[in-house]
Amino acid sequence: QVQLVESGGGLVQAGGSLRLSCAASGRPFSRYAMGWFRQAPGKEREFVAVISWSGTYTTNYEDSVEGRFTISRDNAKNAVDLQMNNLKPEDTAVYYCACRRDGAIVVVTTAYDSWGQGTQVTVSS
Secondary structure, three states: OEEEOOOOOOOEEEEOEEEEEEOOOOOHHHHHHEEEEOOOOOOOOOEEEOOOOOOOOOEOOOOOOOEEEEEEEEEHOOOOEEEEEEOOOOHHEEEEEEEEEEOOOOHHHHOOEEEOOHHHHHEEO
């Protein structure tokens, strides 16, 4: 069982930036697809970004974050980051890291095998 631990959340003003990190245990990390999802109060968990296994480094983003968020991975550290720029109040949510063992780019929550506990991101207007 892969364990995922998120960090880096916090409170930021609109237009600001945050960098989320997710540390993963288990091997082979380089073969996993890693995704970020978020859940706002009263809403369902939704896809944010995903990066494929290290053979291709393919990425995919939800439309509203495209151009503002960047997902990256560091296999030496077993970590995946989410750089969030130009944050908006509607980005406020709990952000979750997740992994998919087969390495494929998938945007649905049910396709992921392991989840972290989440980290709160609050963007004030």
